[in-house]
Amino acid sequence: MAVRALRGVDRSYLSICIDAAEQHFQSQKFGIAIPGIGRDEVLKLEVLLPSLAEQRRIVATVAELMRLCDELESHLQEAVRTAGRYAVSAVASLTGIAIKQDEDTAVKAPQTELIAPLRLATAPDVKAQAPLATILARHEGEMAARDLWQRFGGEIDAFYAQLKTEVAHGWIAEPKPAQVREKPTVETAKA
Secondary structure, three states: OOOOOOOOOOHHHHHHHHHHOHHHHHHOOEOOOOOEOOHHHHHOOOOOOOOHHHHHHHHHHHHHHHHHHHHHHHHHHHHHHHHHHHHHHHHHHHHOOOOOOOOOOOOOOOOEEEEOEEEEOOOOOOOOOOHHHHHHHHOOOEEEHHHHHHHHOOOHHHHHHHHHHHHHOOOEOOOOOOEEEEOOOHHHHHO
16 A cells, blocks of 8 residues: 655655554454555554654654664674673683684783693592593693683583583692783784
């Protein structure tokens, strides 16, 4: 069904009024195969009709508000992208696990490393299910938590669950709180 503006009605103003009535039209849909609205619903649409000059002021105001909304949406999308890049950089710098990002990565997290050494406390029995203590025993009884996790080869949650179990059994010494230190950069290393 076509809706046409009569003389004295700004088309853009009428379009805004119809867009505003969209939710009402959506609630009036009927039909199973191709839902739609009836002619009567469109004919019953009431539109307030201020003067033509006022209609044009309303259209200009709505256009400016829409421009501001588009600008805010653009800023929000950029902020979300930046936050995502920062989160990936932060996780990569803390865990040492690099995650590929887009080329336009603007956020560079400082290069840091997590210092969390794990030490063998008591060698487990051969039949004990202590894969972490076994790996530590093969590597002189001590290694960084990140290296142990990588040799473990499982998910990080599984690694921490296993570590907790082996610490509880006394096979691995209670870890000291981890420390973070900044990695020397190439320029710093040359100096």
